[in-house]
Amino acid sequence: MTFDEDTIQTIWEKGRVMQDHDATQWRKDECGAWIYREHYGVTDTEFGWKIEKVMPDVSERADSFRPFHHRNSYNIANGAPHCHVTADRIELAPMEHVDRPRNREL
Template sequence: MEKNDKERLDVIWNKGQVVKGYNEKCYRKDACGAWMIREKYGDRTSPFGWEIDHIYPKSKLSESISDVSLIDDVKNLRPLNWKNNESKGNDYPSYQAKITSDGNKNVEGVYEYTVNEETQKIIEQLFKSKLC
């Protein structure tokens, strides 16, 4: 991984929820409350693996935006447990998640979430009239 890629990954990781009592460099929770482990980036074999989520789905943007660099703007990216990223798919602003946590363990189920209003406003500003 190139230095710039690592720095970008660190910026995205830092958008995860810090949990008191846990080393924030190693452990965070995603927007759905699921635990993630920093070193498990891209690891779909781990229950703590995580991926980069395009908050406003990449597939929807690529159909309607001419400046493709905006698609990967860090404002549109966040860390998400891989199972939640998979279940979220192309849904926005409401979506289903498969994982949340109970204490220090991830638990499976079906959970409904909506991207918070502050983040929705940031996305709207980023893409202005480009949103479907």
């Protein structure tokens, strides 16, 4: 499916904003993986992302879609994300923030 730039931006804005990073460039998907705005459709980068349908309706409204890391997906049948990649918090204290986004495979 092809999306116009306005729809891509609307779906991008559904990603989780992280207080300590620029929300115009960095978000997290439903699995907690970092995604980078300029890497939409790119699959050979750590922060590439795609658009996944998350509602079983046949509608093509932006409300039916969410941004996901290119290796993660959404299973409409069971209503849950299928996560292969998430943010890397290894060796970080619970309240400590990362200074540079990083992902890890699950």
